[in-house]
Amino acid sequence: MARRNGGFVGQDGLDAPDPPTGITPTAGEASVSVAFTAPTDAGTSAITGFVAQVSTNDTAYSAGSNTGTSSPIVVSSLTAGTAATAKVWAINAYGTSAPSSVSASFTPFATRGIFGGGRNASNVKQDVIEYIAIASTGNGTDFGDLTVARHYLTALSSATRGVFAAGSSPTDTMDYVTIASTGDATDFGNLSASKERVHSFSSSTRGIFAGGTTANGTHQNVIEYITIANTGNVTDFGNLSAAKHEGAGAFSSTTRGIYGGGTTSGGQINVIEYVTIANTGNTTDFGDLSSTRRQGSGASSNTRGLFIGGTSVNIIEYVTIANTGNTTDFGDLTATASFSGAVSNKIRAVRGGGTSTTNIMDYVTIATTGNALDFGDLTLAKHGLAGCSDSHGGLA
Numbered sequence: 001m002a003r004r005n006g007g008f009v010g011q012d013g014l015d016a017p018d019p020p021t022g023i024t025p026t027a028g029e030a031s032v033s034v035a036f037t038a039p040t041d042a043g044t045s046a047i048t049g050f051v052a053q054v055s056t057n058d059t060a061y062s063a064g065s066n067t068g069t070s071s072p073i074v075v076s077s078l079t080a081g082t083a084a085t086a087k088v089w090a091i092n093a094y095g096t097s098a099p100s101s102v103s104a105s106f107t108p109f110a111t112r113g114i115f116g117g118g119r120n121a122s123n124v125k126q127d128v129i130e131y132i133a134i135a136s137t138g139n140g141t142d143f144g145d146l147t148v149a150r151h152y153l154t155a156l157s158s159a160t161r162g163v164f165a166a167g168s169s170p171t172d173t174m175d176y177v178t179i180a181s182t183g184d185a186t187d188f189g190n191l192s193a194s195k196e197r198v199h200s201f202s203s204s205t206r207g208i209f210a211g212g213t214t215a216n217g218t219h220q221n222v223i224e225y226i227t228i229a230n231t232g233n234v235t236d237f238g239n240l241s242a243a244k245h246e247g248a249g250a251f252s253s254t255t256r257g258i259y260g261g262g263t264t265s266g267g268q269i270n271v272i273e274y275v276t277i278a279n280t281g282n283t284t285d286f287g288d289l290s291s292t293r294r295q296g297s298g299a300s301s302n303t304r305g306l307f308i309g310g311t312s313v314n315i316i317e318y319v320t321i322a323n324t325g326n327t328t329d330f331g332d333l334t335a336t337a338s339f340s341g342a343v344s345n346k347i348r349a350v351r352g353g354g355t356s357t358t359n360i361m362d363y364v365t366i367a368t369t370g371n372a373l374d375f376g377d378l379t380l381a382k383h384g385l386a387g388c389s390d391s392h393g394g395l396a
Helices: none
Strands: 004-007 013-015 023-028 031-037 047-055 063-067 073-075 085-092 112-116 128-133 142-143 154-157 162-164 169-176 186-195 197-203 206-210 220-226 236-246 249-252 256-258 270-276 286-287 297-300 306-310 312-320 330-331 341-345 348-352 358-365 371-382 386-388
Touching: 023 085, 031 047, 031 085, 063 073, 073 186, 112 162, 112 341, 128 371, 154 197, 162 186, 162 386, 186 220, 197 249, 197 256, 220 358, 236 270, 249 306, 297 341, 297 348, 306 348, 348 371
Parallel strands: 154 386, 249 297, 341 386
Antiparallel strands: 004 013, 023 031, 031 073, 047 063, 047 085, 112 128, 112 386, 128 142, 154 162, 162 169, 169 186, 197 206, 206 220, 220 236, 249 256, 256 270, 270 286, 297 306, 306 312, 312 330, 341 348, 348 358, 358 371
């Protein structure tokens, strides 16, 4: 029954609506999407809107609010990592309903990128893992340590687990962390051979490693994969178009993984090639980089992939992952960078470290084009590091 807000002598009171029902929160990045069912009894006049409010103590609904004309309503600027609840009110010309029942608890999150390994200015191999909140700006924070100190390694991830693999001196080590927590890495399994300068990409379930070089300098055309949620050794996937290492970058959508550039026995190349992650098999030609290039990094949204930096360049260029074709210019990094790490959250790509050994991180918005902006600093100047995240373009 709608509550009475007033009336005239000889007439019914003027009624506000009943409260909404079925309050269902879905946590987002420092936000929540609050779904609800509008009340059947709208009161004396039509409902004109709704207001959703958030509480972190189930008492004062003042942690955040927003209005809308239909379900759902997104409430932003919440504190990541802090549990909260929501209520919704309906409004018509005569007033505001009683509050809805309280929702289930939810916890807004901050998408996280992690960087691991590398080599410092004194050429000392690093076991340091550090993390950033990709949606913000700021410096890296200590996460823990790899099982083996190394550089020229690679990394891939699901929404929950990050896996680091390969590295110098050539190793077949794979180790993993739970991205949302902190702590040291745990052994995952082994690659098919000890190698370094491998590139990788992943979907929500499958991680793929491509190329690399072995201890005797032999370039690899091997592609192999893991199921990220499990532990164990790699399984053969197929082959690259040529044996190579030091790619210009690799990234993925939810279905397709892309590898670009690199060094073959004949020198640097500009070839871009792809695989369908859920299948196995050899790569297919995609297109070309704007120039031959190596030692870059890659990041992506679900639709667009970026090739970031490389030897003696500050170039960023992009492709639309679902299509095939050559790259298009995106913009420039704040400085030249090779052997950097890169992470993304589908909206923003962050590049960290690189040669000449630096602690710089910079970022771009993937859906637009333009030059990179300063993000903050890593805990240590280094190059040959690797990065992954809980929200990159290979994840749904």
